[in-house]
Amino acid sequence: MKIVYLSPSAQLGGAERLLIDLLASLKKAEPSWSLHLIISGQGPLVDEATTIQVPTTVVPFPAALSAIGDAGAGGPAGDQLSRLGILRKLIQAGPAVASYVRRLRRIIAKLAPEIVHTNGFKMHVLGIWAKPSGVPLIWHIHDYPSQRPLMARLLRHYAGRCALVIANSGSVAADVSAVCGKELVVRTIYNGIDVEKFSPTGPRADLDALAGLAPAPPETVRVGILATLARWKGQQTFLQAIALLPPALPIRAYVMSGALYQTNGSQHSLAELKSLADELGLTNRVGFTGFLSAPAAAIRALDIVVHASTQPEPFGLVIAEGMACGRALIVSEAGGAAELIETGVNALGHPPGDAARLAEQLTLLATDPHLRARLGVAGRATAEERFDRARLATELLPIYRTALEASR
Ligand code: GLC
Numbered sequence: 001m002k003i004v005y006l007s008p009s010a011q012l013g014g015a016e017r018l019l020i021d022l023l024a025s026l027k028k029a030e031p032s033w034s035l036h037l038i039i040s041g042q043g044p045l046v047d048e049a050t051t052i053q054v055p056t057t058v059v060p061f062p063a064a065l066s067a068i069g070d071a072g073a074g075g076p077a078g079d080q081l082s083r084l085g086i087l088r089k090l091i092q093a094g095p096a097v098a099s100y101v102r103r104l105r106r107i108i109a110k111l112a113p114e115i116v117h118t119n120g121f122k123m124h125v126l127g128i129w130a131k132p133s134g135v136p137l138i139w140h141i142h143d144y145p146s147q148r149p150l151m152a153r154l155l156r157h158y159a160g161r162c163a164l165v166i167a168n169s170g171s172v173a174a175d176v177s178a179v180c181g182k183e184l185v186v187r188t189i190y191n192g193i194d195v196e197k198f199s200p201t202g203p204r205a206d207l208d209a210l211a212g213l214a215p216a217p218p219e220t221v222r223v224g225i226l227a228t229l230a231r232w233k234g235q236q237t238f239l240q241a242i243a244l245l246p247p248a249l250p251i252r253a254y255v256m257s258g259a260l261y262q263t264n265g266s267q268h269s270l271a272e273l274k275s276l277a278d279e280l281g282l283t284n285r286v287g288f289t290g291f292l293s294a295p296a297a298a299i300r301a302l303d304i305v306v307h308a309s310t311q312p313e314p315f316g317l318v319i320a321e322g323m324a325c326g327r328a329l330i331v332s333e334a335g336g337a338a339e340l341i342e343t344g345v346n347a348l349g350h351p352p353g354d355a356a357r358l359a360e361q362l363t364l365l366a367t368d369p370h371l372r373a374r375l376g377v378a379g380r381a382t383a384e385e386r387f388d389r390a391r392l393a394t395e396l397l398p399i400y401r402t403a404l405e406a407s408r
Helices: 014-029 044-051 080-111 121-130 149-161 170-180 207-211 235-244 270-279 295-300 317-324 335-340 355-366 369-386 390-407
Strands: 002-007 034-039 056-058 115-118 137-141 164-167 186-188 221-225 251-255 286-288 304-306 328-332 348-350
Touching: 002 014, 002 080, 002 121, 014 034, 014 044, 014 317, 014 390, 034 044, 034 080, 044 056, 080 121, 080 149, 115 121, 115 390, 121 137, 121 149, 137 390, 149 170, 164 170, 164 390, 170 186, 170 335, 207 251, 207 286, 221 235, 221 355, 235 251, 235 270, 235 355, 251 270, 270 286, 295 317, 304 317, 304 355, 317 328, 317 335, 317 369, 328 335, 328 355, 328 369, 348 355, 355 369
Parallel strands: 002 034, 002 115, 034 056, 115 137, 137 164, 164 186, 221 251, 221 304, 251 286, 304 328, 328 348
Antiparallel strands: none
16 A cells, blocks of 8 residues: 655644654554655654654745645634735735646656545645545544635535545544535544653653753642644633632743744744733743653653643644643643543543633642542543554554545
């Protein structure tokens, strides 16, 4: 079997990290298969693929194509103006996109895949245009299309040319069906992670040093949010919740991220979050570590992992990772994220954007080490049972088979 994967980002966001786990899982299950990854630029994804011996070809997006993005143009943040802005950019990018598609088509044709598997919105569409005819295309959808007005239209338009969709949660699957129609076959495959790498024991990052803070006293409870700086990931809610905690609580909080994606406007800058922390009087209570390339060690350095997305989270890899590391978790209960946890058993919850409730749950956990330990043990068991990446290959094989048969 020959499969070509298309990634519209070379950075290691959740979708890209999942792609690496998926490729690793397939290589282990089917060592004779030939897997090839085409990436839209140079970046850490290239190195990760090389490490697991998946050959890559970098076909850089023209600048005009990188600049287009409608993340944040829909949903609560959306307005007519930003949609018009996207449309204008799209028209300007037309010629560059057309020549990119021609180039992509030549490269894919040379690789002669039996299946093309795309892993992000731009590639879902470019893949339709560039794939050899008769070769089934699978869209692996990691985010809600209904929140991307432009993408939703394009996906609906091209749904008939997509063999099958993989969604990362039931919630995303339902959204894809609502956007694209019931005829499109959608299967849910929950994400998987390396549960050996994400384990309760192993090296721990020195978060204080990374954040440039003096070491905290030994009784300090460490609380962190590990997410990209996309506005909806909830760093702001997190900081507001920390500001509501009783000052005597021995807590130190960490914002563990840096800007990842190129699309403008939809992300916080670190400077912006730092000044919010200052305004909230958190200068010495919060550390900013920047982007962390070794998330397992960073999670292990925490006592409490916070997931605080203010909009429904499609999946939330950090939830699976926090569980696998046996850490106490507080999850924003909406979307796919809510499908992953059993509140009170393997995590605590709070409503999206509710800083006051988050602060209550933080206080509860910070003052109760036994509860933290109990949630951590249950979380580890859940991760082993539901989020081991070995499952990815098992669930993918019948999907690839179905796609192939349907194309014959
Ligand atoms: C996207 C989603 C996130 C998910 C990741 C991997 O980044 O926003 O929820 O965990 O993809 O599927």
